[in-house]
Amino acid sequence: MTSDAADTMPLEAYLAQGGKLTTPENAPPRYRGELLRLMATFIDSELAGAAGFAEIINQGPGIKERIAASRIVLEKLDHAERVLAVMGEFGADISRYANHHPWAERVARDSDLGAARHGADMRLAVLHYPLQGWLDAVVMNVLMGHAVVIQLDEFTRLSYQPLGEIFRAILPRERRHKELGEEGLRKLLEDAGNRPLVAAALAYWRPRVAASFGSGSSAHFETQRKFGLRHTGNAELAAAWERQVDDVLRSAGMA
Amino acid sequence: MARFFPLEVADIRRETRDAVVVTLAPRAEDRAAFDFTQGQYLTFRRDFEGEELRRSYSICAGKDEGVLKVGIKRVDGGAFSTWANEGLKPGDVLEAMPPMGAFHVPLKPEEVRHYLGFAGGSGITPVLSLIKTTLAREPKSRFTLVYGNRSINSIMFREELEDIKNTHLGRFNVVHVLESEAQDVELFSGRIDAEKCARLFKGWINIAAIDMAFICGPEPMMLAIAAALREHGLRDDQIKFELFASAPRRARHVVRTANDSGKAATCTATVTLDGMTRVIEMAKTGQTILEAALGASLDAPYACKAGVCSTCRAMVVEGEVEMETNHALEDYEVRQGYVLTCQCYPLSDRVVVTYDQ
Numbered sequence: 001m002t003s004d005a006a007d008t009m010p011l012e013a014y015l016a017q018g019g020k021l022t023t024p025e026n027a028p029p030r031y032r033g034e035l036l037r038l039m040a041t042f043i044d045s046e047l048a049g050a051a052g053f054a055e056i057i058n059q060g061p062g063i064k065e066r067i068a069a070s071r072i073v074l075e076k077l078d079h080a081e082r083v084l085a086v087m088g089e090f091g092a093d094i095s096r097y098a099n100h101h102p103w104a105e106r107v108a109r110d111s112d113l114g115a116a117r118h119g120a121d122m123r124l125a126v127l128h129y130p131l132q133g134w135l136d137a138v139v140m141n142v143l144m145g146h147a148v149v150i151q152l153d154e155f156t157r158l159s160y161q162p163l164g165e166i167f168r169a170i171l172p173r174e175r176r177h178k179e180l181g182e183e184g185l186r187k188l189l190e191d192a193g194n195r196p197l198v199a200a201a202l203a204y205w206r207p208r209v210a211a212s213f214g215s216g217s218s219a220h221f222e223t224q225r226k227f228g229l230r231h232t233g234n235a236e237l238a239a240a241w242e243r244q245v246d247d248v249l250r251s252a253g254m255a
Numbered sequence: 256m257a258r259f260f261p262l263e264v265a266d267i268r269r270e271t272r273d274a275v276v277v278t279l280a281p282r283a284e285d286r287a288a289f290d291f292t293q294g295q296y297l298t299f300r301r302d303f304e305g306e307e308l309r310r311s312y313s314i315c316a317g318k319d320e321g322v323l324k325v326g327i328k329r330v331d332g333g334a335f336s337t338w339a340n341e342g343l344k345p346g347d348v349l350e351a352m353p354p355m356g357a358f359h360v361p362l363k364p365e366e367v368r369h370y371l372g373f374a375g376g377s378g379i380t381p382v383l384s385l386i387k388t389t390l391a392r393e394p395k396s397r398f399t400l401v402y403g404n405r406s407i408n409s410i411m412f413r414e415e416l417e418d419i420k421n422t423h424l425g426r427f428n429v430v431h432v433l434e435s436e437a438q439d440v441e442l443f444s445g446r447i448d449a450e451k452c453a454r455l456f457k458g459w460i461n462i463a464a465i466d467m468a469f470i471c472g473p474e475p476m477m478l479a480i481a482a483a484l485r486e487h488g489l490r491d492d493q494i495k496f497e498l499f500a501s502a503p504r505r506a507r508h509v510v511r512t513a514n515d516s517g518k519a520a521t522c523t524a525t526v527t528l529d530g531m532t533r534v535i536e537m538a539k540t541g542q543t544i545l546e547a548a549l550g551a552s553l554d555a556p557y558a559c560k561a562g563v564c565s566t567c568r569a570m571v572v573e574g575e576v577e578m579e580t581n582h583a584l585e586d587y588e589v590r591q592g593y594v595l596t597c598q599c600y601p602l603s604d605r606v607v608v609t610y611d612q
Contacts, residue, residue, distance in 0.1 A: 014474040018481070020496040023296070023356060025311055029568070029612055030529065033556030036566035040558030089355065092564040093582035100561045122558045161496055162357045168492060220554055223529065 015228040020161040040122040046080035048123040051103035059134040068180045106130035115211040124212040138184040139201035143209040145178025159228030213238035259350040274328040293388035294358035294381045297351045307587040310335040313380035317387025328377035358497040367395040368466040375403045375472025400429045403447040452483035462487045471497040522601035527609040545596035562598040574606030
């Protein structure tokens with residue numbers, strides 16, 4: 001990795017053609033800002049998600065369920081730590097970062113944040129709402145699990161290769177979290193009495209998770225696309241998610 | 256925050272007319288910190304006329320050689336590489352951060368894999384480390400190298416590559432492609448581009464048998480090779496890139512002038528983002544530069560708002576600001592004019608800030 005001055009090309013053109021960057025030194029200032037912002041959103045969402053789920057573990061109806069919930073919490077923290085390490089290579093103070101926000105804090109259940117960021121961290125708005133018990137957490141995890149997998153799949157192709165590789169390694173585990181959610185949902189639905197409760201939880205969470213994909217047309221997305229940090233538009237990702245959720249609910253008899 | 260350690264120059268060897276190989280020795284207590292993985296690089300820092308320069312150079316040693324070596328090719332006008340090539344001598348002490356980079360895959364002795372490496376010019380340095388380590392640690396695996404240079408005299412590690420071929424008979428193969436020299440086989444003249452790759456994959460390299468490809472070189476070469484590899488069936492996760500990092504890409508020297516005594520209670524802030532400039536009248540207290548920029552509907556990057564993550568970094572081109580907290584920028588960045596805008600309040604009556612530099 002030493003340099004030949006000749007034979008190079010503008011970085012914007014390189015990225016536009018699918019080129020990859022591999023070290024903080026490669027990253028021009030605006031690219032750096034956008035990459036850090038993307039990482040912060042992921043890290044904050046994982047930390048806030050794990051903090052919210054941690055409080056639910058003991059409400060699991062059996063040991064198996066509690067193990068599943070513990071595993072989700074453990075692995076989401078691990079994923080946050082891995083991405084935070086990349087942020088550290090850009091200069092972030094990683095030990096301070098992990099504790100700079102009260103990750104378990106939530107807004108009132110009936111608040112309406114839309115897709116906007118709230119408070120001082122970068123978590124997705126949906127992760128500001130409180131979970132209300134085991135059933136509510138399972139439903140939220142099914143919906144959010146599908147959203148996370150779709151979003152991560154998009155991120156595996158991003159132009160900062162060290163980060164793309166981490167997302168690629170994380171993806172199967174996040175997919176497993178989604179499956180654990182689906183197993184939990186199936187189990188809950190074995191009791192017909194839970195159906196109206198699941199329906200109510202779906203009605204609460206579905207629009208909130210949908211909003212986390214962001215608006216259909218966004219200037220910010222264009223900036224990310226130009227840098228090779230994103231490829232598929234928000235509306236397209238959201239539509240894929242809607243289809244997946246419809247399928248899941250249909251096979252669970254909840255459509 | 257980055258930590259630098261002293262490394263003593265144990266040996267310096269001229270590799271080609273404009274490249275040296277420097278052997279470095281960490282202090283006994285720092286040895287563990289410099290236990291590198293093949294393909295990683297070291298970032299050095301040094302003061303040149305009062306300005307700190309940082310440059311990264313790849314380790315060219317294999318893991319089992321028991322030494323730490325980097326290759327440094329002189330770049331026209333490059334202060335660090337010129338100094339390393341002309342002024343550096345044994346006994347000198349360099350300062351470097353521990354090895355970084357992920358240009359490698361985990362090796363397993365029982366694996367039988369075929370690796371393909373592409374190197375352009377001094378891009379050979381990390382690839383050489385991969386070749387030596389892989390052949391030593393995966394005794395059943397093979398490595399093929401396609402190596403582009405201008406001429407035969409500019410080939411770094413030419414003899415060492417020949418030695419490797421002899422040591423690992425049948426397991427290592429190198430194809431030299433020379434830009435400005437005619438060769439017996441016409442295919443081996445010119446640049447490594449998409450067309451060259453397609454022809455190599457037809458007769459010389461069985462691309463279907465390749466498990467993993469590594470590319471290190473200038474941008475156009477990497478793009479062309481990656482595209483050709485994908486076209487021939489390799490997945491993204493089978494292609495590893497290492498981009499040259501040394502050439503500074505941003506304007507370094509910014510002359511800041513204190514343009515006034517800062518008597519007014521408000522400040523005229525000029526903020527640039529993505530080439531778009533806004534002039535904002537802001538109070539000197541109560542609002543940070545970041546908040547002022549966001550308030551003027553600039554989509555400025557930020558995350559933690561606590562001076563920790565450095566997402567909101569920008570450069571003050573003119574005027575004086577005060578940074579309340581800084582847990583992320585290093586002294587040399589601050590000297591260059593970088594600030595964390597989430598922690599910044601204007602002191603002078605006029606400030607000019609850009610997120611684009």
